Amino acid sequence: MSVSIRLPTVLRPHVGGQAVVEVGGATIGEVLTTLVAAHPGLSGQVISEDGQLNKFVNIYVNDDDVRYMEQLATPVSDGDEISILPAVAGGA
Amino acid sequence: MTRFGSVLDLIGNTPMVDASALSPNPSVSIWVKLEGRNPAGSVKDRVALSLVQAAEEEGRLVPGAPDQVLIEPSSGNTGIALAMVCRMRGYHLKVVLPTNVSIERRQLLEVFGAEIIESPGSEGSNGAVRLARELAEQHPEWIFLYQYANPANPAAHYRTTGPEIWADCPEVTHFVAGLGTSGTLLGVGRFLKEQNPDIKVWAIEPPTGEMVDGLRNLDDGYIPPIFAELGGAEILDRKTVVRPRESIEWTRRMTELGLFVGISSGAIMAGAIKCAKQIPEGESATIVTIACDDGWKYLSTGAWTDDIDEVVERATKVIYF
Numbered sequence: 001m002s003v004s005i006r007l008p009t010v011l012r013p014h015v016g017g018q019a020v021v022e023v024g025g026a027t028i029g030e031v032l033t034t035l036v037a038a039h040p041g042l043s044g045q046v047i048s049e050d051g052q053l054n055k056f057v058n059i060y061v062n063d064d065d066v067r068y069m070e071q072l073a074t075p076v077s078d079g080d081e082i083s084i085l086p087a088v089a090g091g092a
Numbered sequence: 093m094t095r096f097g098s099v100l101d102l103i104g105n106t107p108m109v110d111a112s113a114l115s116p117n118p119s120v121s122i123w124v125k126l127e128g129r130n131p132a133g134s135v136k137d138r139v140a141l142s143l144v145q146a147a148e149e150e151g152r153l154v155p156g157a158p159d160q161v162l163i164e165p166s167s168g169n170t171g172i173a174l175a176m177v178c179r180m181r182g183y184h185l186k187v188v189l190p191t192n193v194s195i196e197r198r199q200l201l202e203v204f205g206a207e208i209i210e211s212p213g214s215e216g217s218n219g220a221v222r223l224a225r226e227l228a229e230q231h232p233e234w235i236f237l238y239q240y241a242n243p244a245n246p247a248a249h250y251r252t253t254g255p256e257i258w259a260d261c262p263e264v265t266h267f268v269a270g271l272g273t274s275g276t277l278l279g280v281g282r283f284l285k286e287q288n289p290d291i292k293v294w295a296i297e298p299p300t301g302e303m304v305d306g307l308r309n310l311d312d313g314y315i316p317p318i319f320a321e322l323g324g325a326e327i328l329d330r331k332t333v334v335r336p337r338e339s340i341e342w343t344r345r346m347t348e349l350g351l352f353v354g355i356s357s358g359a360i361m362a363g364a365i366k367c368a369k370q371i372p373e374g375e376s377a378t379i380v381t382i383a384c385d386d387g388w389k390y391l392s393t394g395a396w397t398d399d400i401d402e403v404v405e406r407a408t409k410v411i412y413f
Contacts, residue, residue: 056313058331065297065331083333086313088218 003031003076006083014041028059029072031082046084056087100180103130103137104252108260108380111349114342114361120368120377123261124346124361125253128353128386132176133169133200135253135384139275140173142248143237144181152235155181161234163188163209165224167217167411168197169385170239170273175204186234188224190216193411196389216411217272218314240273241317249279257380258287265377268364270356271295271331274319276382281327295331296363298339298356298412330367336407338362340395343387347396355390355412357383 004020015021016039023038025031036042048054059066060083066074076082096102106129112121127135147153153160163186164174171187178185185206189198192213201208209227211220221240228236239245257264257280267284269276274295281293318324342365343358364381371377387396393410395403 055315060333063333063335065333067325068328068331087315088216088313 001026001076001078003078003080003082005031005035006081008085010086011042011045011084014045015039026075027072028061028066028074028076028082031076032059032072058085058087059083060085098180099131100141100177103141105256106130108257109349109351111346111351111361111381113349114345114365115368115379116365117368117371117373117377119374120371120379122361122364122368122379122381123264124351124353124357124381124383125257126351126353126383128383130173132173132204133385133389134173134354135276135382136169136173137176138248138252139170139239139245139273140177142244142251143174143239143242144177144183146242146244146247147235147237153181153183160184161186161231163224163228163231163234163236164239165211165217165220166239167220168193168200168389171206172197172200172204174237175201175206178206179204186227188220188227190220190411192409194390195392200389213409213411221314239275240314243318243322245273245275246279246282246318246322249276250283251279253382254280254283258284261378261380262287263378264288264291264380266292266294266364266367266371266379268294268296268360268367268379268381270360270382270384271297274316274324278318278322278324278327282322285327292329293327294363294367295328296360297331297333298359299333299335299408332363332366334359334362334366337400337404339412340400340403340407343395346383351383352387353383354385354387355393355395355407357385359412360384 002022002024004022006020023031023034025034032047046054046057061080106126108123108125111124115122130137161184165188167190175185186209187201187206188209188211190211190213211223277295284291339355339359339362342362343355346353360381364379
């Protein structure tokens with residue numbers, strides 16, 4: 001099982017400058033754990049030390065925010081596109 | 093009633109139009125509430141009036157008193173609405189505006205006499221918020237209404253937008269709106285859920301992409317304080333991103349119904365379509381969605397008439413939410 005993860009500019013230096021990395025896993029939690037194991041520079045950035053999603057990070061599976069799905073237990077399937085994005089203000 | 097004592101009396105009580113002809117699911121109807129009918133042209137008129145009235149009630153602002161200066165970060169609509177109210181009340185407004193907004197948004201701020209302070213476009217709305225906070229700190233004599241942290245923002249929607257939707261469309265099953273300051277979603281979402289806890293609330297976000305390239309680290313990320321303080325996570329049932337191409341496509345499709353609305357309204361309609369698609373066929377549902385403003389302020393972007401690939405490319409660099 002392989003999914004692609006798109007990283008924001010601020011995290012790319014930790015993965016050798018890549019914008020997209022391919023990672024295996026059956027849930028968002030597994031995918032992120034694998035990602036951080038392969039790129040230790042990301043440690044503490046996406047998942048905080050208590051094992052929760054960093055509050056300033058949003059993670060999307062095919063454009064849906066996992067916080068409103070099953071959080072880290074959200075299942076992923078082959079070919080899913082995952083995006084990690086900093087939380088930003090919108091609002092005109 | 094057709095005679096009014098003040099333009100401010102025209103804020104709210106906006107009409108809702110049936111857009112079910114665009115629904116991909118025959119058992120799902122879609123209604124659009126046209127906030128462009130507000131006098132300064134957007135849903136933010138409700139918020140601006142509520143913010144100013146709350147500050148006046150607290151005595152932070154005194155109508156007619158000299159040298160009262162307000163500062164506010166805005167990518168456009170809140171600034172324009174506040175500028176109108178401030179002009180009428182005699183307050184001086186400084187708007188911190190990212191450089192990458194449509195020219196018409198700047199022009200409208202100037203029409204109502206607001207002073208524009210530019211923030212870097214590459215930092216998006218976050219950059220405008222950051223700069224406004226810094227300036228407010230350096231100038232404690234300025235009044236910082238701070239729509240992202242001011243409960244008078246969602247309160248405007250709890251008090252007006254929510255009850256209007258409930259009165260006009262009590263069969264509503266889903267409410268779909270844009271996530272910016274989170275004021276609309278929090279205020280309307282809470283009100284509707286109090287009336288019927290089964291109503292689902294969907295938040296639509298624009299993709300941030302290149303607009304947040306200026307962020308230096310993840311801690312530059314920003315969650316509106318009102319979202320955390322007022323239990324935003326409990327009110328939302330779903331949060332989804334809509335791409336610039338879908339936003340433009342649906343902004344164009346809406347003209348089939350005579351709806352000439354802004355690009356964020358197209359994005360929200362795209363979200364409503366996504367919502368309609370995931371409702372099982374045969375299960376009847378009624379989606380209520382918001383058109384935040386009309387299309388006038390975006391004519392210069394060529395959104396309706398230029399080659400769609402070019403418009404999409406431009407839209408990735410412009411703040412339209």
